[in-house]
Amino acid sequence: MRSKKILLTSHCIFNQNSVVEPLDRARGAFSFAKDIIDSGVGIIQLPCPEFRYLGITRKPMNKEEYDTAEFRELCKKLFEPILEDLLIYMENGYEFCGIIGINHSPTCSISDRRGILMEEIFAMLASKGITPNYIEVPTDYDDKTFNDFAAKVKTFLKN
Numbered sequence: 001m002r003s004k005k006i007l008l009t010s011h012c013i014f015n016q017n018s019v020v021e022p023l024d025r026a027r028g029a030f031s032f033a034k035d036i037i038d039s040g041v042g043i044i045q046l047p048c049p050e051f052r053y054l055g056i057t058r059k060p061m062n063k064e065e066y067d068t069a070e071f072r073e074l075c076k077k078l079f080e081p082i083l084e085d086l087l088i089y090m091e092n093g094y095e096f097c098g099i100i101g102i103n104h105s106p107t108c109s110i111s112d113r114r115g116i117l118m119e120e121i122f123a124m125l126a127s128k129g130i131t132p133n134y135i136e137v138p139t140d141y142d143d144k145t146f147n148d149f150a151a152k153v154k155t156f157l158k159n
């Protein structure tokens with residue numbers, strides 16, 4: 001029955017409890033998480049490096065403030081086992097659909113100013129010859145007011 005498709009997502013797409021307290025945009029998972037599940041892809045939820053680094057009571061910080069050798073090392077360490085798993089899937093004919101990140105996050109943004117986790121992930125993937133497709137949750141996304149993103153996710157997962 002398996003789709004043989006694998007998707008990586010930023011952690012907080014499925015768990016808004018992990019974000020800095022004033023910035024949560026849904027009760028738990030974003031509502032479009034249902035569309036991801038319905039698409040039939042296998043989901044690998046990336047860890048939340050900010051949570052791991054500074055915990056749940058952390059204050060909002062920018063990329064410069066997070067950009068320490070220690071935080072970069074943590075990001076690399078967190079992605080290593082995921083990369084190992086991903087390579088096993090790909091070596092066995094599974095399709096890597098790409099990554100869903102969080103735009104304008106100092107850690108998980110992909111376009112504009114890339115976040116630190118994504119910089120490390122893209123470098124580690126590039127070292128294996130992999131250039132992932134990606135899409136990002138826009139800054140103005142909110143479960144109550146902005147649902148166009150669900151359609152974009154569906155299109156992304158069809159490609």
Ligand code: SF4
Nearest residue numbers: 011012048105107108
């Ligand atoms: S670090 Fe990434 S996963 Fe964690 S809350 Fe920020 S955007 Fe979400």
